[in-house]
Structures are given as structure tokens and as C-alpha cells.
Amino acid sequence: MRYVDEFRDGELARHLAAAIGSEAKGTRxxxxxxxxxxxxxxxxxYGLGDLLPPSVLMIHGPGCPVCVLPIGRxxxxxxxxxxxxxxxxSYGDCLRVxxxxxxxxxxAKAQGADVRMVYAVTDALELARRNPERQVxxxxxxFETTTPPTAVAxxxxxxxxxxxxxxxCYHVLTPAxxxxxxENPAGVQLDGFIGPAHVSTVIGSLSYEPFARxxxxxxxxxxxxxxxxxxxxxxxxxxxxxxRAEVENEFTRAVTPEGNLKAQAIVNEVFExxxxxxWRGLGxxxxxxxxxxxxxxxxxxxxxxxxxxxxxxxxKACECGAILRGEKRPQDCRIFGTACTPDRPVGSCMVSAExxxxxxxxxxxxxxxxxxxxxxxxx
Amino acid sequence: xxIDLHHGRVEMNHGSGGRAMAQLIxxxxxxxxxxxxxxxxxxxxxxxxxxxxxxxxxDSHVVSPLFFPGGNIGSLSVHGTVNDVAMMGARxxxxxxxxxxxxxxxxxxxxxxxxxxxxxxxxxxxCIVTGxxxxxxxxxxxxxxxxxxxxxxxxxGISLSxxxxxxxxxxxxxxxxxxxxMAILSQREGLSFxxxxxxxxxxxxxxxxxxxxxxxxxxxxxxxxRGGLATTLNELAKQSGVGMRLDEAAIPVRSAVSAAxxxxxxxxxxxxxxxxxxxxxxxxxxxxxxxxxxxHPLGENAAIIGEVVDDRHGFxxxxxxxxxxxxxxxxxxxxxxxxC
Ligand code: SF4
Numbered sequence: 001m002r003y004v005d006e007f008r009d010g011e012l013a014r015h016l017a018a019a020i021g022s023e024a025k026g027t028r029x030x031x032x033x034x035x036x037x038x039x040x041x042x043x044x045x046y047g048l049g050d051l052l053p054p055s056v057l058m059i060h061g062p063g064c065p066v067c068v069l070p071i072g073r074x075x076x077x078x079x080x081x082x083x084x085x086x087x088x089x090s091y092g093d094c095l096r097v098x099x100x101x102x103x104x105x106x107x108a109k110a111q112g113a114d115v116r117m118v119y120a121v122t123d124a125l126e127l128a129r130r131n132p133e134r135q136v137x138x139x140x141x142x143f144e145t146t147t148p149p150t151a152v153a154x155x156x157x158x159x160x161x162x163x164x165x166x167x168x169c170y171h172v173l174t175p176a177x178x179x180x181x182x183e184n185p186a187g188v189q190l191d192g193f194i195g196p197a198h199v200s201t202v203i204g205s206l207s208y209e210p211f212a213r214x215x216x217x218x219x220x221x222x223x224x225x226x227x228x229x230x231x232x233x234x235x236x237x238x239x240x241x242x243x244r245a246e247v248e249n250e251f252t253r254a255v256t257p258e259g260n261l262k263a264q265a266i267v268n269e270v271f272e273x274x275x276x277x278x279w280r281g282l283g284x285x286x287x288x289x290x291x292x293x294x295x296x297x298x299x300x301x302x303x304x305x306x307x308x309x310x311x312x313x314x315x316k317a318c319e320c321g322a323i324l325r326g327e328k329r330p331q332d333c334r335i336f337g338t339a340c341t342p343d344r345p346v347g348s349c350m351v352s353a354e355x356x357x358x359x360x361x362x363x364x365x366x367x368x369x370x371x372x373x374x375x376x377x378x379x
Numbered sequence: 380x381x382i383d384l385h386h387g388r389v390e391m392n393h394g395s396g397g398r399a400m401a402q403l404i405x406x407x408x409x410x411x412x413x414x415x416x417x418x419x420x421x422x423x424x425x426x427x428x429x430x431x432x433x434x435x436x437x438d439s440h441v442v443s444p445l446f447f448p449g450g451n452i453g454s455l456s457v458h459g460t461v462n463d464v465a466m467m468g469a470r471x472x473x474x475x476x477x478x479x480x481x482x483x484x485x486x487x488x489x490x491x492x493x494x495x496x497x498x499x500x501x502x503x504x505x506c507i508v509t510g511x512x513x514x515x516x517x518x519x520x521x522x523x524x525x526x527x528x529x530x531x532x533x534x535x536g537i538s539l540s541x542x543x544x545x546x547x548x549x550x551x552x553x554x555x556x557x558x559x560x561m562a563i564l565s566q567r568e569g570l571s572f573x574x575x576x577x578x579x580x581x582x583x584x585x586x587x588x589x590x591x592x593x594x595x596x597x598x599x600x601x602x603x604x605r606g607g608l609a610t611t612l613n614e615l616a617k618q619s620g621v622g623m624r625l626d627e628a629a630i631p632v633r634s635a636v637s638a639a640x641x642x643x644x645x646x647x648x649x650x651x652x653x654x655x656x657x658x659x660x661x662x663x664x665x666x667x668x669x670x671x672x673x674x675h676p677l678g679e680n681a682a683i684i685g686e687v688v689d690d691r692h693g694f695x696x697x698x699x700x701x702x703x704x705x706x707x708x709x710x711x712x713x714x715x716x717x718x719c
Pocket of ligand 1: 345
């Protein structure tokens with residue numbers, strides 16, 4: 001149980017900060033993207049920005065499962081709950097994401113829809129088993145970390161012949177989003193990535209080789225603890241200073257080169273690539289999400305209830321799209337902290353704890369715009 | 380024939396005002412809570428009026444699960460109200476207790492709950508002097524809801540209020556945070572894991588007496604229950620129109636709680652406590668107050684965790700253990716485990 005303290009040791013953080021401070025050259029900028037919302041959260045939660053020199057700029061990435069779902073996908077879930085009267089099970093964060101017509105899943109619930117917050121897909125499965133007269137739909141979101149448990153649940157449902165359980169599958173893929181960001185010529189210029197923690201335990205560090213090899217961008221996979229993040233920044237600065245572009249693994253205590261082969265096999269057995277999936281901010285990306293394979297088609301809620309996806313544009317004032325592409329920061333949004341707050345979110349990035357706007361509002365807004373402007377060169 | 384407290388269940392007529400209800404009251408509540416005031420057997424309790432100012436507070440208790448490591452809804456309903464009265468600097472004297480029972484609830488469980496209420500009342504030195512019981516149909520309640528109301532008397536010269544914090548004052552915390560909420564969370568359906576964390580539910584009136592005895596100039600006391608330490612500090616800052624600066628490294632958190640928080644992606648500052656208090660006191664008296672707190676068993680891990688500052692935004696800011704700064708904000712929604 002000493003695990004946590006070990007990785008939060010303030011003394012070590014100061015040493016790392018000093019090393020970054022002395023090795024980062026004042027004559028250049030280091031534009032580093034932390035892909036994952038978990039890292040965004042850790043950076044804000046521990047005030048790590050205060051420990052970095054002005055030349056090191058952290059840019060928030062799109063790795064927040066709730067943030068990247070476009071409005072039309074939430075609408076789709078709401079239609080299932082309101083029109084098809086299913087019992088819709090979702091992780092808590094999803095419930096508050098603003099959708100069309102001033103609705104959210106939570107507001108649909110207040111209108112009488114049967115929406116349940118669950119902590120895990122197994123809760124939804126159990127609900128289906130206990131209520132055979134109800135159609136139970138699990139709103140499956142998340143990157144590669146949450147895909148294996150969904151796959152297992154679908155396998156179990158099939159094995160036990162469960163007729164009233166299905167999955168609204170919005171699982172998305174990390175490397176596809178990283179490609180999209182690097183391949184946008186008008187997009188943000190990056191010098192390196194902090195690679196995801198939990199996602200990488202599943203997909204393994206080899207998955208990031210193309211970013212180093214083909215794009216010349218260093219990637220350092222890091223755990224979610226604050227010292228992990230500091231260590232990863234130091235490793236990136238060192239790679240950049242020496243002109244290297246490699247995939248390095250700071251999170252060796254959990255991540256292997258190949259990842260979790262068993263989990264990958266299960267996912268592969270249940271899911272196949274979608275041709276295209278629309279992301280908030282990143283647009284429709286080919287091969288960037290998964291759907292159920294034909295042999296599990298019975299468990300696909302989209303097919304079972306015939307609810308199609310209808311794209312809907314974002315709220316005009318909301319900058320979530322640009323924030324998810326790393327092109328803007330929360331404080332660049334005109335309604336940040338005024339019309340849009342965690343209690344009354346306008347965009348998805350203000351909803352989830354992993355969202356950049358929520359993290360900045362919750363932990364960093366004392367800094368105000370002055371400090372923000374000092375970093376404004378990234379746009 | 381007496382009620383079968385071991386195998387019986389709550390029935391609708393236990394709340395209907397008839398003989399069954401009288402029997403339940405006699406054989407369960409009156410027997411467990413036994414005191415002269417209750418023994419009067421009237422619609423209300425006649426109490427001697429103490430000299431000085433009275434404090435009155437009420438709280439409804441709804442907790443799932445009803446039984447958790449370190450207590451149950453019964454002990455919690457006593458501690459909760461005793462502590463609310465004590466946070467006003469008052470000595471709690473009497474409690475009233477109202478029960479809403481769900482039809483079909485096992486009487487053996489009710490007995491356990493009432494027993495632990497009785498024990499908690501003895502432990503806190505208060506009498507449960509009057510009460511009420513209602514029964515709702517099965518499906519219309521969640522087992523047992525308990526509302527307790529407490530009355531206490533304030534010593535002369537003591538006047539605590541959340542609007543009295545001044546820049547320069549010190550912020551003290553009586554012990555490690557997050558234990559009650561984590562004990563409950565670890566038992567929740569769908570999240571069951573063995574954190575080994577036990578609720579800190581306890582009566583704080585003894586600790587408060589010791590703090591008042593120290594003679595330190597106290598401004599306010601608050602118990603950081605729902606919403607945790609962060610919520611309490613934000614309430615105090617707002618009420619007093621000030622900000623706060625905290626030192627995260629000074630806030631005691633047991634390693635089992637921080638590990639469980641880490642696992643779930645939660646922040647212990649937002650997790651409920653039921654046996655901890657926050658004190659705001661004049662700076663020059665802080666050490667004296669700290670010594671008095673540490674001299675009491677429920678304050679042995681007490682710490683000075685920060686100070687009150689001038690801040691027109693009313694921000695509660697914290698220097699993190701890493702040395703960076705952050706806001707310790709109001710909670711928005713329920714604390715939720717992370718998805719990825
Ligand atoms: S502050 Fe709100 S509206 Fe603005 S970008 Fe963030 S989530 Fe969207």
C-alpha cells in the first residue's frame with residue numbers, strides 16, 4: 001500500500017523539475033502533447049505546469065472517451081432510451097454530455113427514460129439477467145482499455161443466450177487519433193507525445209512505432225502518476241535535444257512491447273474495424289473505431305433497434321473541436337468559465353474529469369488569462 | 380406473545396398506531412434506548428431547561444448499504460446529529476429519532492441498527508428522548524431511513540460561525556480524511572473491492588470540549604461530511620468572503636484510502652467523513668489548539684493544513700505534494716471513477 005506515496009514523492013518531483021529545467025534549452029520550444037485525458041487530469045491536479053520551464057509547453061490531446069463522442073452519438077443513445085424505452089446503462093460522465101434539443105441522458109432520465117449509471121459493463125449484464133422483461137443496452141465508450149471488458153460481456157451474453165442485452169458500441173482507437181493529428185497539415189505542430197498509460201498496457205508499446213519511424217515524433221509511454229509524467233517530459237526533452245525519435249517506455253511496470261495479447265485476442269474475436277467513425281473535433285476517421293462482428297450482430301443495439309447515426313454540428317460558441325485537436329486551450333474559448341462550467345457544461349470537454357476544460361476549470365482557473373497568454377505561441 | 384425480533388419482519392401494522400406498533404416500540408425502541416424521559420411514555424418528552432443558549436440541528440440519514448465496515452445507519456444517525464450540534468460549540472444533550480421503515484425489512488436487522496444507535500448515544504453521552512415510527516409499503520423505501528434531531532447547550536462566551544474566518548487565521552483538521560466515504564464505496568454494488576478501510580464514524584463532542592477547554596480563539600468548526608474536506612472549506616470561504624491556501628502534504632490520508640482513491644481515480648478531499656472536523660482559529664492560538672486536539676483520542680493525527688487569505692474570488696488553493704498549485708474546487712456532481 002506504499003505504492004501511491006512512492007510515486008507522489010515531492011522531493012523526487014523537484015529533482016525531475018530541476019533536471020528538465022537545466023536540460024530544456026531556453027532557445028527553443030518543446031511542444032509536447034499528452035494524448036490521454038488521464039495525463040491532462042494529473043497535470044492539472046498536481047499543478048505540474050508550475051514545475052516546468054516556460055520552454056516546455058504541454059498540449060492537451062483528444063484522449064478523453066466522453067469528449068470525443070460527437071453530439072449525434074449522444075442523441076442516438078437518447079433516442080434509444082426515450083423512443084425505444086430501453087434500459088440504457090452508461091458510465092456516469094456520459095450522462096451529463098449536452099446533446100441536441102437541450103437534452104442529455106440525465107435530462108432524458110428526468111423525462112422518464114430508464115437511464116442507469118453503472119461502474120462497469122458487468123453491472124449492465126447483471127441488470128439484464130435480473131430483468132428479463134427489459135431490453136438493457138450498454139453504452140460502450142472508451143479507448144482500448146475498456147474494449148476488452150465489453151468484449152467479454154458480449155461473449156458471456158452470447159454463451160448464456162441472453163436475449164435482452166445489447167451494446168451501443170462507441171469504442172475508439174488511440175493510434176487512429178494520433179495519426180489524424182499528425183496528418184493534418186494545418187494542425188498543431190508537435191515535437192513529441194506522452195503516450196497513454198492504461199491503453200498501452202493493452203495495445204503495447206510497439207503500436208506507437210509508426211509515429212517515431214514515419215513521422216519522426218518521439219513517444220514516451222507514461223503512467224498516470226505525477227512523477228511518471230515528469231519523468232516522461234524529461235525523456236522527451238532528452239530525445240528532442242539529441243535528435244532522436246523513438247518509442248520509449250517509462251511505464252515498464254505495466255506496459256510491455258506486445259501489450260496484453262489475451263485481451264487483444266478477445267477483442268479481435270468480438271469486434272472488427274468500422275470503415276469510418278466520426279470523432280468530435282477530428283471528423284470522420286477511417287478505421288478509427290470498432291463494431292461487433294457479424295457473428296455477434298444480435299448484440300449490436302444499433303442494428304437491433306434500427307437507430308442510425310445522424311451527424312449534428314457542435315454548439316457554435318464551443319471550441320471543443322479545436323481543443324481536442326490540440327489547436328486551442330480551454331481559456332481560448334470565449335464562454336469558458338462563464339456560460340460553460342462543470343455545473344452547466346456546454347461542450348463535452350467540460351463534462352468529464354479527463355476533459356481539458358473541466359481540468360482547467362477545476363484546478364487551474366486561478367491562473368487567469370495572463371498566464372495563458374504567455375503560452376499563446378502554440379496556436 | 381412478544382415480537383420475534385430474530386425472524387420477524389416489519390409489517391404495515393407496525394406503523395398503524397395500533398397494538399402491534401405499541402409492542403414494537405415497547406419491546407424494541409424503549410428497551411434499547413431506555414431512559415427516564417422516554418419512559419414518560421407521552422407524545423413528547425418533558426425536559427429540564429438548561430441555562431444558556433440552545434443549539435438545535437436535524438439530519439435525515441439515507442445510506443446504502445445500511446451496514447458498512449465501522450458502523451451502520453443507526454450509529455451514523457446518532458453521530459451525524461451529535462456532531463452537527465457539537466460544531467456549534469454546544470454540548471449535545473437530547474436526541475429525537477424518527478424511523479421510516481419499509482414493509483418486509485427484517486426485524487433482526489432493525490434490532491442491530493437500534494442497538495448500535497443506543498450504544499452510540501451512550502458513547503456520546505446523549506439521551507434519545509422521543510421518536511416516531513412509520514412504515515411504508517414494500518418498494519417505497521430503502522429498508523430504513525432515520526431522521527435525528529438534536530438539542531445541545533452552548534457554553535457562555537462561545538460563538539462559532541462559518542462567516543468569521545479572517546485572513547491570517549489557521550485551518551486545522553482533526554485527522555485523516557476519506558475513510559467513511561471509502562468504506563461505503565467499497566461496499567457498493569458493482570464496485571465491490573476490499574479496501575480494508577473502516578468508517579471513521581464517531582461522536583466529536585468530546586474532542587470539541589477539549590478544544591474549547593484549551594481557551595484558543597475559535598472562529599468556526601465544521602464536520603466535513605458529504606462532499607468531503609474540499610466542500611467544507613469552500614463553504615467556509617464563501618460564507619466568510621475569504622480564500623484559503625492549503626498544503627497538501629500536511630493533510631493526513633491513510634495509505635489504504637489513498638491507494639483506493641488512486642485505483643478509482645478519486646480525490647480523498649471530496650470523500651465523506653463522519654468523525655473528523657475542521658477548525659478555523661486565530662493564528663496565535665493555533666499551536667495551543669493543535670496540542671489540545673492531539674491530546675484527545677479522536678484528534679491524535681490533527682494537523683494545521685493551511686491558512687485563510689484575502690481573495691476576492693474565494694478560491695481554496697492548494698500547493699500539491701509535487702510543489703505545483705491547484706484549486707481545491709467545489710464538487711460538481713458525484714465523484715465518479717475514471718473510465719480509461
Ligand atoms: S469551455 Fe465549454 S464551450 Fe468552451 S470549449 Fe470548453 S467545453 Fe466547449
